[in-house]
Amino acid sequence: MPGGRFVLTVFVASFCAACSYSPGGTVSTPTAYGGGTDQRCAAPMERDGEQCVLAGDIVLEAPLQLSPQTTLDCRRHAITAAHAGVPCPVKGGCTAYQPSVPEVAIYVEGARGVRIVNCVLRGFDFGIVIANAKSPDGRGVTARNEIASNDVSARTGIEIVASDATVVRDNTIRYGNGANGVGIVAWGDSDHNEFRNNRVVATAVDGRLNGPQWPGAVPTLMRPDGIRTYSGTQARTVINVIVAGRLMQAVSDDTTRQEGTLIESNEIDIPPSTSDTNGYAIVVADQTNCVVRGNTIRRALHGLHVSGMMGMMKPAGTCSGNRSRRCLEERDCFLPGIDAATAGTCDIPPPFYSFSTSTGLRFLDNHILGPLTEPGFDCVANAECSGVRPTGIAVYPNAVGIVVEGNDVANAQFTGIDLILKSAESAIVTRNVVRECGYSLAFRSVPPGERRVERATRYGAVISRNDFVGHQVRAVYSSQFFTLPAELSDPATGEGNYWGRPCGGGGFTADDARAGILDSHPFGEPVARRSEPQRPCR
Secondary structure: OOOOOEEEEEEEOOOOOEEEEEOOOEEEEEEOOOOOOOOOOOOOOEEEOOEEEOOOOEEEOOOEEOOOOOEEEOOOOEEEEOEOOEOEOHHHOOOOOEOOEOOEEEEEEOOOOOEEEOOEEEEEEEEEEEEOOOOOOOOOOOOOEEEEOOEEEEEEEEEEEOOOOEEEEOOEEEEEOOOOOEEEEEEOOOOOOEEEOOEEEEEOOOOOOEOOOOOOOOOOOOOOOOEEEOOOOOOOOEEEEEEOOEEEEEEEOOOOOEEOOEEEOOEEEOOOOOOOOOOEEEEEEOEEOOEEEOOEEOOEOEEEEEEOOEEEEOOOEEEOOEEEEEEOOHHHHOOOOOOOOOOOOEEOOOOEEEEOOEEOOEEEOOEEOOOEOOOOOOOOOOOOOOOOOOEEEEEOOOEEOOEEEOOEEEOEOOEEEEEEHHHHHOOEEEOOEEEOOOEEEEEEOOOOOOOOOOOOOOOOOEEEOOEEEOOOOEEEEEOOOOOOOEEOOEOOOOEOOEOOOOHHHOOOOHHHOOOOEEOOOOEOOOOOOOOOOOOOOO
C-alpha cells in the first residue's frame, strides 16, 4: 500500500468453524469452535499427517475456517451448500433475497501459510474468501497463502479482502450461479497477489438478479467481471465482511493502492448475458507495478480495462456510539447479526473530489480473441456513440505511463485500443497486432464544460511499431472533443505503424483519421512481430 492509509477492525459475535457431516454428503449439526483443543482439522476435516483432508463428499451448513499454516486437500471431494441462495432484482426492491447456507464455503481470516487444494465447491454465494491476511513484509516471503487446483462454482468464485501474497493458480472457476457475480476479485489494501493459469468462465449469469459484493452485505447492482482488482476507491471505502457472526472491516482512502499484482496466463470467457452491460474480462484500478501478461480472453465487453476514481469520493466515518466502528451509512452502525443495539449514528466527513492513478502498469503479450460485443451497439463511422463500447484494451485517464506491448487484439465491435482522456498524455503502445475491429485505435474526450474530468492537455503518447489491420470502419476513431494534434510515429526513433497498406499505397493516408492525427513514418509491411531492422515508408 505505497503511501496509503488503511485500517482493519475485527468484531466477534459468535462463530462456528465447521460442520460435522455424515458420509454421502448428508447435512448434520455444526461443531462449535473454540476452547483449548486443536481446531486445525476440525470436523468434517480429518488429519492426515501434516494436512487436513476430506474423506468424502460433504454438505455444509456453516463455513469451514482454516487456521494459520494449514493445508486443506479435499482430494477432489465435493463441498456443497446446504441451501442455495436466492438473488434478487435490486431495481425491484430486493425483498426476496436470501443468502446461500452457508454464504461462504471456505473462509480464511487473518491467517498466513494456508493452502486450499483439490476442492470441488458447489452452490455457494462465495466459494473461497480470504480476509485480513496481511503479511508483515507485504510479499509473504515467509508464509504465502495458496489457492490451487480447485473447481469452484459460485456466484463469486474467489474473493480477497485486505490480504497480501496470495497465489491463486490452476483453478477452474464458473461464476454467476443464476445472478451477476465475479470470478476472482481482490479488494482493499491487497499487495503482491498472483492470479495465474486459472480458467474463469461466466456461467448462468442473469443480469436482472444480484447479491452482495461481500459476505453479509446487502445486494447491489454488479457487473459480471472475470478478474477484478480494486483498492476500494471505486467501491466502498468501508468494506464489511461478515461470516458466521464475525465482522471484519477494511477501510481505504484515496491514497490506498494495490502493489505488485500479477495476473498471468489465465483464460477468461464471458458469454453475452441478460446484464445491462456484459462483463469485463480483466479489470485493474489503483495499482502500483501491476503486470497483466499472457492471458487469453474470448468473449467479453472489454478485454483489458484500467480505470480508477474520477469524481466525488465518500470518505470513511465513525459511529457516534463506537468510534472503532467505521461507517459510510447508518446501516454500518447497526449490522444485523453483529449488533444487539445501535452503535449510534454515522458521522462522516464531507465528500471530496478524487482522481486516483495507477503507475508502473504493464499489459503484455495478451491474446484478446473476441468477439467483444454488446447487444444493441450500433456506432456508425465517426459518430459520438453513447454508453460503454466493446473494446479490446480500454485505457482510462487513471493509467499514468501505462505500457501496452505485444498484445494480439481481434474482433472488437468498437475498437482494438481505446485511449481515453488524460491517458493520451503518457501511454506507450508498441508491438501490438490489432485486427478485424471496427476501429483499430481510438482517442476519446468529453465536452469542454464537463466538470471533474481529467482531460489530456497535450499529446504525449508513444504509438509505434504496431500492426493495425482489417479495420472495418476506419483506422483511427477520434471523438469530436479530442482536438489535440497527434503524431503517431515515435519522435525519438522516427518509426510509425503498419496500417495494412504497402508504401506504394500510401502507408497512412488522410482517409485513415481526422485532420491533425498523423503517422508521418508508417511501415509498408507488418512490423509488430519482427525483430530485424526495417525502414519506414518515408
